[in-house]
Amino acid sequence: MKILVCISNVPDTTTRIKIAEGNASIDTTGIQWVINPWDELSLTRALELKDDKATGVSTVTVAHVGLPSSEPTIRKALAIGADDAIRVNAESSDAYFVAAQLAEVAAKEGFDMILCGIESSDFNGSAVGGMLSEFLGIPSVSGVSSITFEAGIPVLTREIDGGREAVTVPAPFVAVVQKGIAKEPRIAAMRGIMLARTKPIKVYEPVPVEALTRVESFEKPAPRPACIFVDPANPAQLIDLLKNEAKVI
Amino acid sequence: MSVLVYTENWEGRFKKLSFELVSYAAAAAKMMNTSVTALSVGKVDQEELMKLGSYGAQKILNADGNIPEVMDNQYFTQVIAEAAVREGASLIVLANNNTGKALAPRLSVRLKAGIGSGVSRLPLSITPFTVYKKAYSGNAFAHVIIKSDIRIITLAQNSFDLAEVAGSAVIEQFAVNADSSSVKTKVREVKKQSGKMLLTDAEIVVSGGRGMKSPDNWGPLVELADALGAATACSRPVSDEGWRPHEEHTGQTGKIIAPNLYLAVGISGATQHLAGISSSKFIAAINTDKDAPIFEAAQYGIVGDALKILPQLVTAVKEIKK
Ligand SMILES: Cc1cc2nc3c(=O)[nH]c(=O)nc-3n(C[C@H](O)[C@H](O)[C@H](O)COP(=O)(O)OP(=O)(O)OC[C@H]3O[C@@H](n4cnc5c(N)ncnc54)[C@H](O)[C@@H]3O)c2cc1C
Ligand SMILES: Nc1ncnc2c1ncn2[C@@H]1O[C@H](COP(=O)(O)O)[C@@H](O)[C@H]1O
Numbered sequence: 075m076k077i078l079v080c081i082s083n084v085p086d087t088t089t090r091i092k093i094a095e096g097n098a099s100i101d102t103t104g105i106q107w108v109i110n111p112w113d114e115l116s117l118t119r120a121l122e123l124k125d126d127k128a129t130g131v132s133t134v135t136v137a138h139v140g141l142p143s144s145e146p147t148i149r150k151a152l153a154i155g156a157d158d159a160i161r162v163n164a165e166s167s168d169a170y171f172v173a174a175q176l177a178e179v180a181a182k183e184g185f186d187m188i189l190c191g192i193e194s195s196d197f198n199g200s201a202v203g204g205m206l207s208e209f210l211g212i213p214s215v216s217g218v219s220s221i222t223f224e225a226g227i228p229v230l231t232r233e234i235d236g237g238r239e240a241v242t243v244p245a246p247f248v249a250v251v252q253k254g255i256a257k258e259p260r261i262a263a264m265r266g267i268m269l270a271r272t273k274p275i276k277v278y279e280p281v282p283v284e285a286l287t288r289v290e291s292f293e294k295p296a297p298r299p300a301c302i303f304v305d306p307a308n309p310a311q312l313i314d315l316l317k318n319e320a321k322v323i
Numbered sequence: 324m325s326v327l328v329y330t331e332n333w334e335g336r337f338k339k340l341s342f343e344l345v346s347y348a349a350a351a352a353k354m355m356n357t358s359v360t361a362l363s364v365g366k367v368d369q370e371e372l373m374k375l376g377s378y379g380a381q382k383i384l385n386a387d388g389n390i391p392e393v394m395d396n397q398y399f400t401q402v403i404a405e406a407a408v409r410e411g412a413s414l415i416v417l418a419n420n421n422t423g424k425a426l427a428p429r430l431s432v433r434l435k436a437g438i439g440s441g442v443s444r445l446p447l448s449i450t451p452f453t454v455y456k457k458a459y460s461g462n463a464f465a466h467v468i469i470k471s472d473i474r475i476i477t478l479a480q481n482s483f484d485l486a487e488v489a490g491s492a493v494i495e496q497f498a499v500n501a502d503s504s505s506v507k508t509k510v511r512e513v514k515k516q517s518g519k520m521l522l523t524d525a526e527i528v529v530s531g532g533r534g535m536k537s538p539d540n541w542g543p544l545v546e547l548a549d550a551l552g553a554a555t556a557c558s559r560p561v562s563d564e565g566w567r568p569h570e571e572h573t574g575q576t577g578k579i580i581a582p583n584l585y586l587a588v589g590i591s592g593a594t595q596h597l598a599g600i601s602s603s604k605f606i607a608a609i610n611t612d613k614d615a616p617i618f619e620a621a622q623y624g625i626v627g628d629a630l631k632i633l634p635q636l637v638t639a640v641k642e643i644k645k
Contacts, residue, residue: 100463241511
């Protein structure tokens with residue numbers, strides 16, 4: 075079984091986002107780029123599954139749509155343990171464009187299980203995984219919090235309102251993963267970092283696809299009014315404010 | 324042309340979220356000079372369906388024949404796509420919940436319709452079609468132009484006020500072509516937690532962090548939540564330590580919620596935590612450290628020991644609820 079993990083490249087989650095002059099983009103100076111947290115966890119789970127010989131997972135490949143500037147992120151995924159990587163050489167302009175590119179390479183290379191994260195922490199699109207499955211015409215399972223194998227078949231647990239359910243779908247399929255998929259992200263060891271330098275990154279040129287959306291501008295959230303502090307000797311005053319001023323209780 | 328809104332049901336009933344979606348669709352339809360059709364899939368009785376009319380749906384498509392029990396993304400995508408084609412929809416509205424996140428992207432490819440996800444306001448303009456959505460986990464908002472003729476919006480929960488209208492709706496039976504026997508998703512096991520309020524549905528949330536010190540200290544926090552009719556939540560380290568169940572973890576890598584009131588108790592307010600709660604209408608915080616970042620996000624705060632303050636809040640709430 076071959077696994078593909080789709081990774082996006084996002085600002086480190088502690089970044090204080092600043093908007094660039096003209097509001098058309100964010101100011102990227104000084105930003106640390108990392109593997110999207112969900113994708114790091116997907117990759118971790120994929121590698122755990124490969125480590126367990128009983129699953130029959132043979133390879134774990136990562137794919138990324140982005141310019142050469144995001145290669146450090148791909149190398150990091152290889153250092154963590156992915157066998158090889160694919161990069162589609164294009165700016166990731168919108169989810170539809172990205173999913174179309176991923177579908178193209180996934181169809182060419184052939185995978186049994188494709189993992190995507192529930193959202194990229196930059197654009198919060200929650201879109202690429204589902205789109206990719208529709209482009210490929212294969213099943214998708216969303217909100218997946220665990221993947222295990224039973225008798226050689228992947229069993230996916232997904233979050234449903236007020237509980238969870240374990241489901242199966244025939245391969246190939248896309249699993250869109252969320253919290254729970256792996257406990258802690260796997261960290262690259264020295265040996266992994268050395269090995270990553272020699273692992274292959276296959277570069278594809280993009281196929282022509284028109285993006286369906288375009289970001290016109292960014293704005294900062296409206297500043298919250300300053301905090302009103304209640305005397306700790308009289309906490310009941312907080313309840314009074316919440317009831318009579320905020321009117322939320 | 325029309326606006327199609329997909330109204331999911333929970334064992335035959337709608338929720339406040341469903342009516343938020345219809346209210347939103349009705350307001351958007353007004354901007355677009357068109358009408359609203361609501362799509363309901365599965366068994367829902369007439370009286371319940373008619374409630375959608377009270378929030379502005381003019382037509383209700385009732386697809387209740389031979390619908391599979393299991394949520395299969397391909398099947399449901401096909402049903403919504405059929406309805407969209409039949410209604411000539413130029414805007415499709417879904418919730419930004421598990422279901423909406425699963426279906427909207429598939430629908431997007433099937434109909435070649437651009438998505439605005441996690442939208443929290445009405446379109447900023449119709450030509451070009453521009454939506455307002457969260458980006459960078461709430462650290463920015465984006466104005467996004469959707470260029471396609473059909474557009475999809477997933478609406479953030481609790482971001483749009485209900486608007487009741489006088490009109491009434493017509494219900495039309497909708498016989499779907501999608502073949503329910505071809506459904507590929509097979510359920511092995513279902514684990515339901517019964518009786519507990521869903522964190523994503525709660526209007527008030529009381530949440531505890533590492534400042535609660537020990538899992539044994541949660542009694543007064545739960546008591547306060549009960550007195551307020553609130554759900555309980557927690558920060559990530561608290562669920563990682565096993566002090567509280569994983570379902571309660573809020574933040575970037577946990578649940579993203581937008582209640583009317585989020586009360587953060589002993590939570591420092593790390594950016595990853597704020598990413599899950601920053602859309603709350605009001606945030607209140609209790610923390611011993613007056614410089615904790617949570618106070619930058621909060622409108623109300625108490626600098627003090629949560630373990631001493633919580634029991635007093637319980638008493639105060641019980642007093643006003645008398
Ligand atoms: C990729 C990534 C994703 C993450 N995702 C999430 C996420 O989704 N959700 C999340 O919560 N975190 C997340 N984190 C972790 C986050 O960075 C913080 O470490 C975490 O939120 C801190 O939790 P806390 O506020 O409970 O604990 P702490 O930071 O330890 O804060 C405890 C607070 O309690 C106060 N306190 C102490 N004693 C008392 C008392 N007696 N009474 C009142 N207050 C007291 C302290 O002053 C302090 O402010 C993520 C981190 C990373 C790297
Ligand atoms: N540029 C990209 N290259 C590869 N995978 C991506 C890219 N952007 C998003 N993804 C995948 O899609 C998931 C959801 O992203 P999004 O739809 O952008 O919120 C991510 O967790 C990745 O798995």
